[in-house]
Amino acid sequence: MKFLNVVTVAEAIRAAVRIAPSVVTECVRVEQSAGRVLAAAITADSDIPGFDRSIVDGYAVRSSDTTGASDAIPSQLFTAGRVIMGTGGLNVVIREGQCAYIPTGGILPEGADAVVMVEYTEEAGDIVLVKKPVSHGENVLLRDEDFKQGELIFSPGRRITPQEAGVLAACGNNRVQVAKKPVVGIISTGNELVPVSEKPGPGQVRDANASMLAAWLNEYGCIPELFGIVPDERCAFEEGIEKALSTCDLILLSGGSSKDDRDMTAGVIAAKGEVIVHGIAIAPGKPTIIGRIAGKPVIGLPGHPASAFVVLIAIVRPLIDTMLGLERPQLRTRKATLTENVPSQRGREEYVRVRVEGEMATPLFGKSGLLNTLVRSDGLVRIPAGYEGLEKGSSVEVILW
Numbered sequence: 001m002k003f004l005n006v007v008t009v010a011e012a013i014r015a016a017v018r019i020a021p022s023v024v025t026e027c028v029r030v031e032q033s034a035g036r037v038l039a040a041a042i043t044a045d046s047d048i049p050g051f052d053r054s055i056v057d058g059y060a061v062r063s064s065d066t067t068g069a070s071d072a073i074p075s076q077l078f079t080a081g082r083v084i085m086g087t088g089g090l091n092v093v094i095r096e097g098q099c100a101y102i103p104t105g106g107i108l109p110e111g112a113d114a115v116v117m118v119e120y121t122e123e124a125g126d127i128v129l130v131k132k133p134v135s136h137g138e139n140v141l142l143r144d145e146d147f148k149q150g151e152l153i154f155s156p157g158r159r160i161t162p163q164e165a166g167v168l169a170a171c172g173n174n175r176v177q178v179a180k181k182p183v184v185g186i187i188s189t190g191n192e193l194v195p196v197s198e199k200p201g202p203g204q205v206r207d208a209n210a211s212m213l214a215a216w217l218n219e220y221g222c223i224p225e226l227f228g229i230v231p232d233e234r235c236a237f238e239e240g241i242e243k244a245l246s247t248c249d250l251i252l253l254s255g256g257s258s259k260d261d262r263d264m265t266a267g268v269i270a271a272k273g274e275v276i277v278h279g280i281a282i283a284p285g286k287p288t289i290i291g292r293i294a295g296k297p298v299i300g301l302p303g304h305p306a307s308a309f310v311v312l313i314a315i316v317r318p319l320i321d322t323m324l325g326l327e328r329p330q331l332r333t334r335k336a337t338l339t340e341n342v343p344s345q346r347g348r349e350e351y352v353r354v355r356v357e358g359e360m361a362t363p364l365f366g367k368s369g370l371l372n373t374l375v376r377s378d379g380l381v382r383i384p385a386g387y388e389g390l391e392k393g394s395s396v397e398v399i400l401w
């Protein structure tokens with residue numbers, strides 16, 4: 001076993017981000033845009049709302065006419081008409097002593113400055129009794145109170161939420177410019193691997209990584225493309241990579257990323273392109289490769305599922321963020337208190353799987369080859385390289401799955 005020339009996690013991320021292909025954009029319908037990364041600035045095409053409007057059913061009034069109104073001594077106002085929805089509003093001006101019926105969303109008539117809810121009124125012929133005072137602007141949404149014409153509403157680089165799709169629609173967008181989903185090729189390597197549908201024989205394991213990586217990529221807004229299992233043979237590796245290069249923007253190889261004689265990944269990447277990083281001061285996940293072939297990033301992930309997953313989250317995610325043009329990492333995190341001491345080695349960044357219960361985070365010490373800690377845990381606690389472990393009772397930030 002030869003030694004790896006390890007770099008820090010920060011250096012590895014910088015190296016990965018530097019080789020990220022630039023953002024490619026496409027236009028999608030707004031109702032299909034949730035979860036996609038916005039690629040254009042969105043401004044308000046007009047004032048929203050476009051007119052002063054009532055937010056309740058009631059009577060549009062001059063607020064000064066309702067001063068002191070009560071059940072016992074209501075204000076008496078004359079109706080000047082009714083506001084009809086979806087029309088230009090009332091053609092009359094509300095003068096002192098007058099009011100007009102107005103439904104929710106109706107245009108506030110000129111002269112009125114507030115709306116009394118219908119519950120506090122009583123109609124008696126063409127007179128309306130108002131039993132509660134309203135202040136200036138009460139129950140009224142002002143023109144441009146939501147957004148002003150020309151105002152920047154969203155900058156590029158955010159993941160669009162369903163609520164934001166609503167705002168995009170309110171601004172007149174049927175379609176919106178978003179980052180194209182990166183196509184990510186996944187190649188599983190190892191003579192011992194068998195497809196999921198087969199029962200492993202002696203010394204064999206099912207290919208769990210491809211499904212795990214693909215599931216995460218799917219959820220993160222990429223299009224995973226599975227290229228199956230390749231044996232630890234140079235030709236098979238080269239063939240797999242060639243095939244993936246023809247359709248993918250990024251290639252992930254799982255397994256064979258260390259420096260053992262049977263580990264092909266680094267040699268093949270070096271022969272076809274360049275190996276930029278081989279070895280990261282991260283645990284689990286040290287034998288990781290960052291390379292590039294024909295302008296496309298090719299990442300060699302360790303075969304152990306837990307290691308592969310940690311490297312996916314810690315190193316590959318920032319690379320994909322850059323390909324998507326995401327303005328800032330969108331990790332779900334929460335604060336918790338460690339229930340036990342967690343040892344770690346100074347000089348490498350360690351990612352410990354933890355289970356979160358209430359405010360407490362319990363470390364699950366598992367070997368990186370184990371799958372069960374991945375599913376029994378709720379997330380990871382990152383221990384920076386400068387630390388020699390964390391003590392029980394420390395406040396930590398958990399990166400939630």
Ligand code: AMP
Pocket residue numbers: 188189190192193205206207208209210254255256257258301302303304305369
């Ligand atoms: P390697 O990184 O190729 O040395 O593999 C390290 C360990 O991870 C070995 O025990 C492999 O059997 C296991 N492994 C490699 N690839 C996969 C995979 N796709 N699914 C599950 N386990 C794997």
Ligand code: MG
Pocket residue numbers: 189190191255256303
């Ligand atoms: Mg292997």
